[in-house]
Amino acid sequence: MDxxxxxxxxxxxxVPRETVTTEAKTVNDLVQELIAKEERYAAAFADISALRVALDQDxxxxxxPLDGVREVAFFPPMTGG
Amino acid sequence: MKIVVQEAPFNFAAEVEDFGQGRADMGAIVTFTGVVRDNDAGDLDAMEIEHYPGMTQKALEKIASDASARWDLGDVLIIHRYGRLEPGEKIMMVATSSPHRKDAFEAADFLMDYLKSRAPFWKKEHTGGDASWVDAKDSDEDALNRW
Structure with a gap:
């Protein structure tokens, strides 16, 4: 999964992107796996209410759930326009 | 419907001229242009705009389709830039055409509200050697409730 x-x-x-192998069932599970990995993830995901997620670009x-999902993106609330 | 995401500047006048061509049934064209605004201290060096290439086009098409489903529109144009822009540069524009002005105005307003918080762009301000990400405002999210 990217x-x-x-x-x-x-x-x-x-890093802007990475490929991981995961058994995570939901986005929350994936976040917990990443947080457990290294401090920089814990810092980025400290407050997920400040984050948004897109699955396969939606x-x-x-x-x-992450069933069949190939691309997960994490980012802060958008500031377009 | 025309959706363009590009780094290069766009020619506002030429885009508007082209947008209205060949549609004598459209009595109203509304346009909005977003410009990089200097900060109150007047020392903004640049605004850097990051986006999510795979998602941006799709998200903008959805916003334009939603507007077309809701108002009586002849056409919709969205142009949004990314990369490093200096104060005074045009960041983006929208245009809507409709038989009547009310639909064109409302649809343009709707497009802008959704572009602010549902299109994957992020702004970073560069000021005197410092750089900071622009936070989304609660009022931007609240604006969506109008619709």
Whole structure:
């Protein structure tokens, strides 16, 4: 599964994207796996209410299942326009 | 419907001229242009705009389709830039056409509200050697409740 990071989430984690092998059932499970991995993930995911998630390029939420999902993206609330 | 995501500047006048061509049934065209605004201290060096290439086009198409389903529109145009922009540069524009002005105005307003918080762009301000990400405002999210 590919994981993408944008804006300050990317800066805190230090890479724009990575490929992981995971058994996580939901986005929340995946976040917990990442937090357990290294401090930089714990720093980025300290407050998930400050984050948004997209699954296969559609906005989703942290309870969503990861069944069949190929690309997960984490980012702060968007500031377009 | 025309959706463009690009780093290069766009020609506002040419885009508007082209947008209205060949539709004598459209009595109203509304346009909005977003410009990089200097901060109150007047020392903004640049605004850097990051986006999510795989998702941006899709998200903008959805916003434009939602507007077209809701209002009587002849056409919708969205252009949004990314990369490093200096104060005074145009960041983005939308245009809507409709037989009547009310639909064109409301649809343009709707597009702007959704572009602010549902299109995957992030702004970073560069000021005198410092850089900081622009936080989303609660009022931007609240604005969606109008619709």
């Amino acid at each position: 994981i993408l990071y944008f804006a300050w989430v990317r800066e805190r984690i230090g 906005l989703s939420d942290f309870d969503a």
